Amino acid sequence: xxxLVQVQNIIAATLGAPLARVHPQSKAADFPEWDSLRxxxxxxxxxxxxxxxxxxxxxxxxDSVEKxxxxxxxxxxx
Amino acid sequence: MTxxxxxxxxxCTIELLQKPFAAALEARGFHPHFWIGGFGQxxxxxLNSGSxxxxxxxxxxxxxMDGGDLFQxxxxxxxxxxxxxxxxxxxxxxxxxxxxxETLEERLPQASVLLNTAAIDPLNTLVGLExxxxxxxxxxxxxxxxxxxxLSRRLQxxxxxxxxxxxxxxxxxxxxxxxxxxxxxxxxxxxxxxALAERYASTICGRLGRIRKCVVLDLDNxxxxxxxxxxxxxxxxxxxxxxxxAYVEFQLELLNLRRKGVLLAICxxxxxxxxxEVIRRHPAMRxxxxxxxxxxxxxxxxxxxxxxxxxxxxxxxxxxxxxxDNPAERSWxxxxxxxxxxxxWPDDPGDYKTALLKLSARHFYKLGITxxxxxxxxxxxxxxxRRKLATSATSLEEFYRGLEMRLKIGAADAFTIPxxxxxxxxxxxxxxxxxxxxxxxxxxxxxxxxxxxxxxxLTDRFGPSGIVGVLILKRESSDAWIIDTFLLSCRVMGRTxxxxxxxxxxxxxxxxxxxxxxxxxxxxxxxxxxxSRLGFRLLRQSPDSQFWELDLAAVPLEPPGWFEIExxxxxxxAG
Numbered sequence: 197x198x199x200l201v202q203v204q205n206i207i208a209a210t211l212g213a214p215l216a217r218v219h220p221q222s223k224a225a226d227f228p229e230w231d232s233l234r235x236x237x238x239x240x241x242x243x244x245x246x247x248x249x250x251x252x253x254x255x256x257x258x259d260s261v262e263k264x265x266x267x268x269x270x271x272x273x274x
Numbered sequence: 275m276t277x278x279x280x281x282x283x284x285x286c287t288i289e290l291l292q293k294p295f296a297a298a299l300e301a302r303g304f305h306p307h308f309w310i311g312g313f314g315q316x317x318x319x320x321l322n323s324g325s326x327x328x329x330x331x332x333x334x335x336x337x338x339m340d341g342g343d344l345f346q347x348x349x350x351x352x353x354x355x356x357x358x359x360x361x362x363x364x365x366x367x368x369x370x371x372x373x374x375x376e377t378l379e380e381r382l383p384q385a386s387v388l389l390n391t392a393a394i395d396p397l398n399t400l401v402g403l404e405x406x407x408x409x410x411x412x413x414x415x416x417x418x419x420x421x422x423x424x425l426s427r428r429l430q431x432x433x434x435x436x437x438x439x440x441x442x443x444x445x446x447x448x449x450x451x452x453x454x455x456x457x458x459x460x461x462x463x464x465x466x467x468x469a470l471a472e473r474y475a476s477t478i479c480g481r482l483g484r485i486r487k488c489v490v491l492d493l494d495n496x497x498x499x500x501x502x503x504x505x506x507x508x509x510x511x512x513x514x515x516x517x518x519x520a521y522v523e524f525q526l527e528l529l530n531l532r533r534k535g536v537l538l539a540i541c542x543x544x545x546x547x548x549x550x551e552v553i554r555r556h557p558a559m560r561x562x563x564x565x566x567x568x569x570x571x572x573x574x575x576x577x578x579x580x581x582x583x584x585x586x587x588x589x590x591x592x593x594x595x596x597x598x599d600n601p602a603e604r605s606w607x608x609x610x611x612x613x614x615x616x617x618x619w620p621d622d623p624g625d626y627k628t629a630l631l632k633l634s635a636r637h638f639y640k641l642g643i644t645x646x647x648x649x650x651x652x653x654x655x656x657x658x659x660r661r662k663l664a665t666s667a668t669s670l671e672e673f674y675r676g677l678e679m680r681l682k683i684g685a686a687d688a689f690t691i692p693x694x695x696x697x698x699x700x701x702x703x704x705x706x707x708x709x710x711x712x713x714x715x716x717x718x719x720x721x722x723x724x725x726x727x728x729x730x731x732l733t734d735r736f737g738p739s740g741i742v743g744v745l746i747l748k749r750e751s752s753d754a755w756i757i758d759t760f761l762l763s764c765r766v767m768g769r770t771x772x773x774x775x776x777x778x779x780x781x782x783x784x785x786x787x788x789x790x791x792x793x794x795x796x797x798x799x800x801x802x803x804x805x806s807r808l809g810f811r812l813l814r815q816s817p818d819s820q821f822w823e824l825d826l827a828a829v830p831l832e833p834p835g836w837f838e839i840e841x842x843x844x845x846x847x848a849g
Contacts, residue, residue: 232458233287233289233290233458236290236454236457236458236460237290237293240463240464240467243464244464250453251453252452252453252456252457255457
């Protein structure tokens, strides 16, 4: 499955939001459900799905679909 | 799905536990409704009687106190605490938790309070110094956990979940995720959250007694290495070394399961003699015949065997766990009997014990052992013995057939009259009327055309018994005959000989109606119900006799099929 599509699916599932609301330009600010704790749950889900681990400083910055996809692709490449 | 109201309070952030905990509860058939306490608010939430915790009315309260929070000061600077100070701190923390648990018991008497054992990261500043110096961290934790055990014994609503052991099992490095702590004050990694959710959910099931009750085991390559029917007993891998030892330790763990009140049963495709030989005689077997509450060793399909096992043990199919090394059998049973739990089973026998322990932690979670648990195995054993002795049609029939009984039935003649008279004088137990006759009287009755005197001779597998039965019939009316005398030597009681004897004699006199007389004595209680059993109905009774009647057109008498019967032709009665 395409990384973008997978990330969108995980975000939708974690937030409990319909997939239609999650598009490539979506960011945390667009979703009231996407609070700091839900963000951590999302990070854990992404890490489990792609077998990667983000650094402490990175985690707070992963606040949009685009940033998550980029970070995942960087990790999976290296 | 059972609704369940759950409350979660903690010394640290507990929100991240909700999602995996909900999933674990749903997988066990619960529909949870959560109430989550505010961060660091657990004391206030519990002590304030107006708190929304109480209006939520939970049946399960998780109060999670992390070791890192309880012992924060000591962890920061262990060198500032003497042994006494550490002990005091631990007791104070435990006392604090105890007071909270008591308040909860008072205000929510129906709720279970789940408290956790504390753990601290084994990688800390006192590595090397712990146990070798006056400084310590682990001793404080140990005092606290010991107090929790005492609390659990004192308060009925408290259940201790050994989170310290859980963390050790997962490995502290996998348990902690420092990023979660720094970002959200959450003490767990994703793996820890999963393990914790599962363990709490299993604890709740254990508390409610929602656990499985019986492990049904395959034999070949499950309880021992090899296939007894092909390899033979001596070639089986079961012993003190190597792979044989793996099976032994697996059996030892099953024995412990039995000691906790879980039943063990067998379901194996084998010749019963081969399989039972191993169970009875193999020196390395730890499980013997008496450890199994029920046994199905045959060539029939396992799903029907499991159904009949459940019925015999009088438990539901959803109380069974089936263990089999063969993936095809597992797959078949899962499909055919979906209520039975059929876990995946490891290929390597070296992993059997671990697999059983993991299964046990999930499906046989016990929080206490009752006297009934301890005795359950024996109770089933006794019942099984009783069933073997008790009347069951199939086994009795086999018994009768096995006796190879051959009956000769004939009319009285000069040759047999002495013995007939003797039996009427001697026989007391199987004697319906206890009429005593001399030889002369028998001769006279025999000569009467309206009477018939019959004798019965029995030979069986063990040899001849001679004449052991007498039947005297007297005509009462044109189609009715009355049973004047009906007796059997006590040697041949309990073998349905009487059924055959009466059926044959009655055919010979061509009766349509039969009247049976019963005269009770101190000794003939064994035949009190005989006429009733044969299908007669009571006509009339007085204090010293009963008259029973049988309409032979409606209830024909048939000799049972396990006798060989020879009718000896009527001889001439010498005058």
